[in-house]
Amino acid sequence: MPKSLRVWGGLLGLWLWAGQADAVSLSTNRPTVKHMLAPGEAIQGSIEVENHNARPLSVKVYLEDWRYSDAGDGSKEFAVAGSLPRSCAGWVNVFPQALELPAHGRGVVDYTIRVPQGQPLDGGYYAALFFESTIAEGPVQGTGVSVRYAARLGSLVLVEVNGTGRHEGRLSSLSVKEPTASSPLTIHATLANEGNLSLACDGSFHIVAPGDLIMGRGDLPHRYVWPGVSAPITTEWRGSVEPGAYTVVITYDCGEGLILVEEAPWAVP
Numbered sequence: 001m002p003k004s005l006r007v008w009g010g011l012l013g014l015w016l017w018a019g020q021a022d023a024v025s026l027s028t029n030r031p032t033v034k035h036m037l038a039p040g041e042a043i044q045g046s047i048e049v050e051n052h053n054a055r056p057l058s059v060k061v062y063l064e065d066w067r068y069s070d071a072g073d074g075s076k077e078f079a080v081a082g083s084l085p086r087s088c089a090g091w092v093n094v095f096p097q098a099l100e101l102p103a104h105g106r107g108v109v110d111y112t113i114r115v116p117q118g119q120p121l122d123g124g125y126y127a128a129l130f131f132e133s134t135i136a137e138g139p140v141q142g143t144g145v146s147v148r149y150a151a152r153l154g155s156l157v158l159v160e161v162n163g164t165g166r167h168e169g170r171l172s173s174l175s176v177k178e179p180t181a182s183s184p185l186t187i188h189a190t191l192a193n194e195g196n197l198s199l200a201c202d203g204s205f206h207i208v209a210p211g212d213l214i215m216g217r218g219d220l221p222h223r224y225v226w227p228g229v230s231a232p233i234t235t236e237w238r239g240s241v242e243p244g245a246y247t248v249v250i251t252y253d254c255g256e257g258l259i260l261v262e263e264a265p266w267a268v269p
Contacts, residue, residue, distance in 0.1 A: 024135050024151040025052035026059070033129070033155055035113060038162040039121060042114035047155055049109060049131050051101035057133045059099040061109055063089040066128040066156065068198060072191065072231025074224045078128060086227065088125035088159045091115060099131070113159060122164040123196025123227065127157040160197065168195035169225070169254055171262035176248050179240075189233040189250055189262060193225040200224050201254040205235065207266070208247045215241045220250060243268045 029048040037043060051057050065084040069075045081089035092113050099107040111129070115121065132152035170192045177186040193199045203220030216239040225231045233250070249263040 024057070024133060026050065026057070026131060026133065026151065026153045027052065028131065028153060028155055030155055032158065033111070034158040034160075036160045036162050037113065037115045039115050039119070040117040041162075042112060044110065044112050046108050046110045047129070048106055049099060049101065049153075050106045051104060054103050056103050056105075057101045059101055059107070060130075060132045061094055061097045061099065062130055062132070063092055063094070063157075064128045064130060065089055066126055066154075068224045068226045068229075070226075070229055070231065072221075072223045072225050072229075072233075074222065081127065084126075086123075086125050087127060088113070088157060089127040091125070091159065092127055092129070092157060094129065113157070115159065115161060121161045123161060123166060124198055125159045125161070126198070129155045129157055131155075158198075165197050166195035167197055167199070167254070167256045167258050169193050169199055169201070169252070169258060169260050171250060171252065171260045174248070174250060174262045174264040176264055176266045184236045184238040185266075187220075187233070187235050187237065187248060187250065190230050191223050191225055191233055191252060191260065192230040193227050196227050198224070198226055199254045199258075201252040201260070203233070203250060203252040205237070205248060205250045207237070207239070207241065208249055209241070210245065215239075215246065220252070223252065241268055 027050045035043050063081045065079045065081055065087045066076050067084055069077050092111055094109055094111045101107050130152050132150050134150050172190050174189040179185040187205060201223045205218055205220055206214050207216035209215050216237055218237055220233060220235050223231050246266045247263050248266050252260040
């Protein structure tokens with residue numbers, strides 16, 4: 001099963017309170033590596049890794065797969081390289097696969113991405129390039145178990161096959177739960193990714209009266225949705241309006257000109 005983790009785009013630090021090690025801090029100049037390539041096309045690049053510690057670090061470099069979790073909140077699932085359907089880990093070669101970083105020093109990892117030919121490819125493909133340093137390793141007292149403490153930093157790799165991307169989505173199931181004495185008005189909906197590229201969407205809602213008068217507004221949670229996946233949306237509004245007929249309108253901007261809109265009536269007795 002994939003392991004749910006957060007990828008840190010900037011500095012990464014891990015503190016061990018048992019005193020085995022000091023804080024470890026690494027950073028890269030490219031938290032995201034994004035390319036648009038045709039089948040058979042290749043590209044080369046490099047990523048700089050910086051050691052912010054007062055001691056040298058040995059850093060292992062390796063690839064894994066990743067995807068957004070179905071919660072849609074931006075958390076990510078990681079898995080063995082090549083095991084997820086939209087993996088491009090097998091297209092990526094990196095050199096070196098280990099770095100010796102001096103104290104407060106830097107190192108460079110070169111990569112080559114080559115999109116295969118003769119395969120039915122479409123849309124986006126993804127991998128994560130990790131830089132990992134062991135902080136400490138030793139037995140857990142009284143258990144007989146050895147534990148390895150490590151810090152790792154990831155650069156996300158995104159490859160879009162040129163001319164095949166479909167940036168598509170749909171809002172549905174919009175409903176409004178009436179406020180009560182103990183709870184505010186609650187808005188529920190679903191955002192479905194119907195394309196073949198991952199979506200990152202910013203949302204808002206409006207309470208609209210007849211004549212297009214806006215009586216209330218607010219933000220919706222950001223949604224990050226994998227191709228073929230639907231993510232739930234829930235938010236609250238603590239405002240109030242006079243009795244009457246209203247429309248609740250939700251809008252998500254998913255970039256590249258994709259604006260999703262859904263509306264539902266709401267009557268206040």
